[in-house]
Amino acid sequence: MHLYGTQQIENGHLTIGGVDTVALAKEYGTPLFVYDTALIRQRARGFKETFEKLGVTAQVAYASKAFACVAAYQLAAQENLSLDVVSGGELFTAIKAGFPAERIHFHGNNKSFAELELAFATGIGCIVVDNFYEIALLKEISEEREQKMNILLRVTPGVEAHTHDFITTGQADSKFGFDLNNGQADEAFTQVKDHPYLQLLGLHCHIGSQIFETDGFALAAGKVMAKMGAWKADHGFEATVLNLGGGFGIRYTEEDKPLEPHIYVEEMIKSVQREAKELKLSMPEIWIEPGRSLVGDAGTSLYTVGSQKTVPGIREYIAVDGGMSDNIRPALYDAKYEAAIANKADQVKDATYTVAGKLCESGDKLLIDAALQQAEAGDILAMFCTGAYGYSMASNYNRVPRPAVVFVESGEHQLAIQRESYEDLVVNDLPLTLKKGE
Ligand SMILES: *Cc1c(COP(=O)(O)O)cnc(C)c1O
Numbered sequence: 001m002h003l004y005g006t007q008q009i010e011n012g013h014l015t016i017g018g019v020d021t022v023a024l025a026k027e028y029g030t031p032l033f034v035y036d037t038a039l040i041r042q043r044a045r046g047f048k049e050t051f052e053k054l055g056v057t058a059q060v061a062y063a064s065k066a067f068a069c070v071a072a073y074q075l076a077a078q079e080n081l082s083l084d085v086v087s088g089g090e091l092f093t094a095i096k097a098g099f100p101a102e103r104i105h106f107h108g109n110n111k112s113f114a115e116l117e118l119a120f121a122t123g124i125g126c127i128v129v130d131n132f133y134e135i136a137l138l139k140e141i142s143e144e145r146e147q148k149m150n151i152l153l154r155v156t157p158g159v160e161a162h163t164h165d166f167i168t169t170g171q172a173d174s175k176f177g178f179d180l181n182n183g184q185a186d187e188a189f190t191q192v193k194d195h196p197y198l199q200l201l202g203l204h205c206h207i208g209s210q211i212f213e214t215d216g217f218a219l220a221a222g223k224v225m226a227k228m229g230a231w232k233a234d235h236g237f238e239a240t241v242l243n244l245g246g247g248f249g250i251r252y253t254e255e256d257k258p259l260e261p262h263i264y265v266e267e268m269i270k271s272v273q274r275e276a277k278e279l280k281l282s283m284p285e286i287w288i289e290p291g292r293s294l295v296g297d298a299g300t301s302l303y304t305v306g307s308q309k310t311v312p313g314i315r316e317y318i319a320v321d322g323g324m325s326d327n328i329r330p331a332l333y334d335a336k337y338e339a340a341i342a343n344k345a346d347q348v349k350d351a352t353y354t355v356a357g358k359l360c361e362s363g364d365k366l367l368i369d370a371a372l373q374q375a376e377a378g379d380i381l382a383m384f385c386t387g388a389y390g391y392s393m394a395s396n397y398n399r400v401p402r403p404a405v406v407f408v409e410s411g412e413h414q415l416a417i418q419r420e421s422y423e424d425l426v427v428n429d430l431p432l433t434l435k436k437g438e
Pocket of ligand 1: 063065066084107206208209210245246247248289290291292293388
């Protein structure tokens with residue numbers, strides 16, 4: 001059984017951060033997300049310290065759509081990370097958390113006027129500009145407020161990285177960014193380069209997710225830096241920032257073979273240095289945006305096993321007290337995970353179960369034909385590597401309250417997000433006031 005971070009098996013129970021998960025399930029209830037914050041710190045340092053060691057000025061921005069809450073933002077601040085937000089709601093949460101505004105970067109393909117106003121009002125460090133409509137809004141807001149704002153232009157370099165390979169044409173059909181190859185990026189540059197309040201720092205690209213190779217990043221860096229070279233030659237503009245996005249892969253199952261953070265960073269630096277030398281550009285700051293790779297394998301979901309159903313000759317189901325409402329990835333993307341019975345973690349996995357959720361959808365299955373210990377009602381099922389795009393995509397489908405989230409480290413545990421109550425579910429509901437028709 002693969003254990004992540006500080007996970008151990010003690011007295012037959014799975015522990016995380018020195019805390020018994022069965023006891024956590026009892027104290028906080030299930031479904032429960034448990035985050036190994038030491039592992040998050042280790043990953044953050046793996047990225048940051050590699051830049052420092054190699055003397056490259058950098059920002060490592062936590063792409064917080066993977067898992068956003070006040071305590072997560074405070075943890076990112078403790079680790080001196082920067083922060084990517086993609087909505088007014090994430091930005092508001094970050095400010096509430098006391099995250100340093102100058103290290104917040106704002107992404108999104110349809111930022112509203114109100115969201116951009118909030119970005120100016122809170123004085124964030126950078127807006128990653130996605131489209132021409134946004135340029136017009138930014139000009140209007142910055143001129144009205146007479147306030148400067150750092151910007152990057154998001155471009156699509158025509159490199160789309162997948163888990164084990166990349167394609168070099170596929171990305172043109174993307175809802176994000178200015179196309180680097182058809183003149184859109186040049187037009188965007190022309191529109192912002194001499195603006196009195198919009199301070200263009202450089203370019204951004206994000207080529208995919210769950211990437212296990214470094215070639216895609218190198219290729220994208222080459223294409224984006226070629227454009228930087230052209231803008232320097234043609235307009236005397238020297239970009240100071242190259243943002244290469246996120247997408248660093250993690251291990252969900254034994255088929256996934258991720259690289260250590262330092263490998264991604266070292267290879268990126270090498271290719272940027274090589275391109276800078278070739279193009280006679282000064283070395284830009286490198287910004288990266290890991291999301292999944294900071295929090296993904298640090299998160300474990302705990303559920304209580306309830307009903308069981310045998311479909312003779314086909315499969316055995318066990319059902320748990322959560323499902324697609326707290327982890328939609330299996331239903332949405334066929335995402336694969338591994339799991340164990342937390343209170344029988346030292347026993348062999350000699351059973352095969354399909355783990356169903358409790359939501360009213362046939363597709364609400366968390367695991368298909370998974371190897372597990374023999375299960376019975378009341379057991380605690382631990383599903384691994386659910387820290388990214390789990391809670392952050394949670395819903396109240398079927399009016400199921402969203403789970404609680406607990407952080408554990410060095411034998412201590414704390415609630416990071418309370419479990420929703422039934423009262424929370426109706427807090428925004430209003431009574432019917434329309435009169436019944438005659
Ligand atoms: C989602 C996203 C990321 C993070 O992706 P991960 O796969 O979670 O690392 C980074 N940058 C941008 C622009 C994104 O949209």
